[in-house]
Amino acid sequence: MAHQMKRNPPQQPPSFTANPVSITQDTKYLIVHAREGQNQIKRNVQPSTATFTNVILPLAHIDNALASKSHILVFYRAVSTSPELRNASMEAQNILDSYNVETSMDDDLFALVDAVFHNNADLEPESYRLLKKIYMGYIRHGLKLSAGCQRDRFQEIQLRLSCIKAEFQRNLAQANSAGIWFTAGELDGLPGEFLSKLMGGEVGKVNGDKVQVALNDSDLFQTLRYARDGETRKRIYIANENKCGQNVSLFREAILLRDEAARLLGYPSHAALRIEDKMAKCPETVNSFLGDLQARLRDNGMKEVDKLKQLKKADLESRGESFDERYFLWDHQYYHRMMLEKQYSVNRQKIAEYFPFQSTIMGMLRICETLFGLFFSEFNRDEMTKLDSPGVAHVWHEDVQAFSVWNSDEDGDFVGHLYLDLFHREGKYANAANFNLIPGFILENGKRRYPATALVCNFSKPSSETPCLLKHDEVVTLFHELGHGIHDLVSKTTYSHFHGTETEVDFGEAPSQMLENWCWTPTVLQSLSRHYSYISSEYLDHWKEQAYREPQPQEQMPDAMVESLLQAKHINGALFHLRQLHFGIFDMVVHESDDRHAIEGLDVSAKYNELLARILPMDSPEGDDWGHGQTRFQHLLGEYDAGYYSYLL
Structure with a gap:
């Protein structure tokens, strides 16, 4: 670059x-x-x-x-x-x-x-x-x-x-910043560095001997993957499903209003209205697609759970505990991780050591330069200062990286501006996303207005001594969002109405999902990887403290590690896609009611939980009122209502 x-x-x-x-x-x-x-x-x-x-x-x-x-x-x-x-x-x-x-x-x-x-x-x-x-x-x-x-x-x-x-x-x-208090024993199994960053209670207060795990995705998945205590996993899983009770009535009101509006326009349902101008054209096409996919995945999903149950049984018995033949929703992240480690030699933490934040970001941009014929030129702080007039700021936070983007051919035409805002902050958007800041279009004088786009994520901020190491699935997520960003940058339309990702929702995910495949290409994985201990003497010292006299790993990811990662790519894949199917089918159920009375009488939380129990072959709490998962399903209160099937399409 x-x-x-x-x-x-x-x-x-x-x-x-x-x-x-x-x-x-x-x-x-x-x-x-x-x-x-x-x-x-x-x-x-x-x-x-x-x-x-x-x-x-x-x-x-x-x-x-x-x-x-x-x-x-x-x-x-x-x-x-x-x-x-x-x-x-x-x-x-x-x-x-x-x-x-x-x-x-x-x-x-x-x-x-x-x-x-x-x-x-x-x-x-x-x-x-x-x-x-x-x-x-x-x-x-x-x-x-x-x-x-x-x-x-x-x-x-x-x-x-x-x-x-x-x-x-x-x-x-606001709910994502809330948390649950746990004792050190209840968090047994979690990485020490993660535990060291948790907020402790005040001495002499009720939670003085505890630490707080936040209900954001980062803390949640870390706890579900590594906490040995099943009760700890259960507590945080159910708390996450119930963290935003004030959204129960809002979600219900939204689907009722959408249904009423669609019927006023003469459509049989909100889904019929929303899908009419998408690639699928009608709800019947979507429902047929989702139903067929569910039928194809069901048996494999059950087989995958059977194997995971065997792993859970062996794990509990090794601790002197009995196994009751049940495999709960909150068990899955833990035993999926254990299966990858034990049976496929895939250690998320070890793999993450090869994806230190900054070198991974630069490597991703180099790959995009090669694939799309682009050149990313980063603005450093001095250049930003030169750009600034008094009182003008060209980034919204000091952590943001800004790039001008150019075509790399002989003409070297300007493409647009790219921003990376990737570290966690209080009050920030909780998920990974791409935001268009300025769309591209043709001005009235015939000249081009160039786009600006921003990637927003929530990784832990590194220090000079402690690195931010990305899990492989986080690298995949970054590639996905960067795919949206590249789509936003290279789009050339006359009108802003169609710029970049402003296309049919059930096509909009395709470019990003295609870009994800590079995260599973051996040569790309190795060129992208660099063990963090080679970045600085401080990081080398940090690694030595963690490694307990092990020899320093090779600089790029070893062939054996790459091979084990690729072999495990589709492990428990049926269960992953059945979970996505649950989201997609729930989306259609609440937006495609048979009649007005059906939607008015629908217990949304119960339907969410009932569909989850029917589609995903895992055990959940008894009854249908144990959680309100729809209250954190922000896709359906964004642009993906009657459109979540796009991720599977």
């Missing part, structure tokens, strides 16, 4: 200087400006004179301008350290959602769009696709409904759904 000469990008990186007041003011200003543009179109054009050039193209320019500024305003809610700034960013999203609802229910604009749609003009493919999307957007927002009660009710539903989504995400972010 240092092989090309530094160049100044033709588009400077965006600034991140917002405060709670400015976010609200800027959002309102953008909307006022957008409405002025819409009103000008309505004043100057009649349905009889409406064309793509004087209606759709100006609307596209309005959307382009709005998207190029608003994405950053709502991004702060995912990454800011300030609760006030996060709340203002959430409110900005609510304001924008309200604007979008009002715009999509504007009769005068729809009359013009309708006229253009039916005049059969000869348009190039992307322009026709834009016209159709805008037209169908009005239809799906009730413009065929008669004015009055039905139209008003539909608008109320859309505005309320916007508020529900924001509140759901806020509740979940």
